Amino acid sequence: MTIITKVLTSDGARQSFTINDGFGDKTINGEKLLALPGLIDPHVHFRVPGMEYKEDWVTGAKAAFKGGYSVVFDMPNTQPATTTQQRLIDKINIIDNQIKNSGLPLKYKLFFGADKNNFQEIEKVKDSIVGIKVFMGSSTGELLMDDLSSLHAVYALAKAFNLTIALHAEDELIIQENTQKYALETDFKYHSIIRSVDAAVRAVTTVIQLVKTYGVKSYILHLSSFEEIELVKQAKLAGLPIFAETCPHYLFLDDSMYDELQGLGKMNPPLRNKVHQDYLWQAVADGVIDTIGSDHAPHTLDEKQQPLCKCPSGVPGIETTLPLMLTAYKQGKVSLDRLIGLLHDNPQRIFNLEPQNNWVLANIVDYKPLTNDKLCTKSKWSPYAGMNLTGYPEYFISNNRLINLQNLE
Ligand code: DOR
Ligand code: ZN
Numbered sequence: 001m002t003i004i005t006k007v008l009t010s011d012g013a014r015q016s017f018t019i020n021d022g023f024g025d026k027t028i029n030g031e032k033l034l035a036l037p038g039l040i041d042p043h044v045h046f047r048v049p050g051m052e053y054k055e056d057w058v059t060g061a062k063a064a065f066k067g068g069y070s071v072v073f074d075m076p077n078t079q080p081a082t083t084t085q086q087r088l089i090d091k092i093n094i095i096d097n098q099i100k101n102s103g104l105p106l107k108y109k110l111f112f113g114a115d116k117n118n119f120q121e122i123e124k125v126k127d128s129i130v131g132i133k134v135f136m137g138s139s140t141g142e143l144l145m146d147d148l149s150s151l152h153a154v155y156a157l158a159k160a161f162n163l164t165i166a167l168h169a170e171d172e173l174i175i176q177e178n179t180q181k182y183a184l185e186t187d188f189k190y191h192s193i194i195r196s197v198d199a200a201v202r203a204v205t206t207v208i209q210l211v212k213t214y215g216v217k218s219y220i221l222h223l224s225s226f227e228e229i230e231l232v233k234q235a236k237l238a239g240l241p242i243f244a245e246t247c248p249h250y251l252f253l254d255d256s257m258y259d260e261l262q263g264l265g266k267m268n269p270p271l272r273n274k275v276h277q278d279y280l281w282q283a284v285a286d287g288v289i290d291t292i293g294s295d296h297a298p299h300t301l302d303e304k305q306q307p308l309c310k311c312p313s314g315v316p317g318i319e320t321t322l323p324l325m326l327t328a329y330k331q332g333k334v335s336l337d338r339l340i341g342l343l344h345d346n347p348q349r350i351f352n353l354e355p356q357n358n359w360v361l362a363n364i365v366d367y368k369p370l371t372n373d374k375l376c377t378k379s380k381w382s383p384y385a386g387m388n389l390t391g392y393p394e395y396f397i398s399n400n401r402l403i404n405l406q407n408l409e
Helices: 057-066 085-102 119-125 148-161 172-181 189-194 197-214 226-237 248-252 255-265 274-286 321-330 336-350
Strands: 002-008 014-019 026-029 033-037 039-044 069-074 107-113 131-135 165-168 218-220 242-246 358-363 392-398 401-404
Touching (some): 033 336, 057 069, 057 392, 069 358, 085 119, 107 119, 148 165, 148 197, 197 242, 226 242, 226 274, 248 274, 321 336, 321 358, 321 392
Parallel strands (some): 002 026, 002 033, 069 107
Antiparallel strands (some): 358 392, 392 401
16 A cells, blocks of 8 residues: 655645555655646647657657646547548557557547548547547648538538537648748748748638537637637637637747747747737636647657758647646646646546546656656657756556656656
């Protein structure tokens, strides 16, 4: 039996956790630890199948637990993309095997990719997926739905089968026009100019129109600008079933950091300026933003060190979200209740997940610089390396099992 004593809970009380694991008696002093429900990440790219050199479900599962998560929703922009029933079945088999090999009790759900030609597959998979993912603008992989008639078709199907749609809302036409216009630019800051706020706003406007027409529950991924927030706020006030995610990179990085970050600051949608960032924090505080997804999208350091035109978009993030957010909590930027809402309660409610009896215990007293060598992701780098953070998870309690996260590597 292991007892972890005097752990702080989110309501300010101190509590002991007893784990009957049959490994002999041990007492751990939990005075520096805060207990939170095991986190849910509604947005990861664990790269299986086809890009296992970037991540797989062994390294992904370790990275998830290291970050305090026991549930993840994986995206379909793999190789091949998850766009048929057979590919979904194959993917589930590989994932189940890899999770078994990881030895960790990771739970997962999968988004199914919609493209312009696979509508007939949606009915076949409707009971096995957490929702449909639509890329309105192109990003990593080939998935793209940039025409209104396909969007109407997928919304009609989602309505018929009572499915949720998750949207990467950036307008492809604007992105393509800007890509041509700035084709010769090499400074990474042009990534934010090419994938402009206008591109995001135009796509979010289209989504809201579709939700008005079909009433389909829609989850807008990675909001990054105040204009999108305003649109979503109005849509919510009008009673539409729209939910909004942002990601840690938009809250903790901004477009003044390209000189330092270079390709490590390249993701889609791109980094914005501090005015947008302040609005995002406001939207986090007042509840317009429902969730923070890590958008854990690992690429190798070699890939990320290529020039702008070749550098793939995406940053790893599942291991750093909680320390970043708990550091922000300690700075008074977000309340603990809101933090738990964003990282657990809201994803659970929006996607109707069964409750989990899991706890993550994070050290909210000590500060230390984030170092790449401690990361479990295969990519082994972070845009936050060097930041002095608190809130690193130390233990995970899952159904009478104690996982010492400090030993995970
Ligand atoms: O930056 C991004 N990376 N945005 C996406 O939409 C996809 C992701 C990836 O899979 O690499
Ligand atoms: Zn993503």
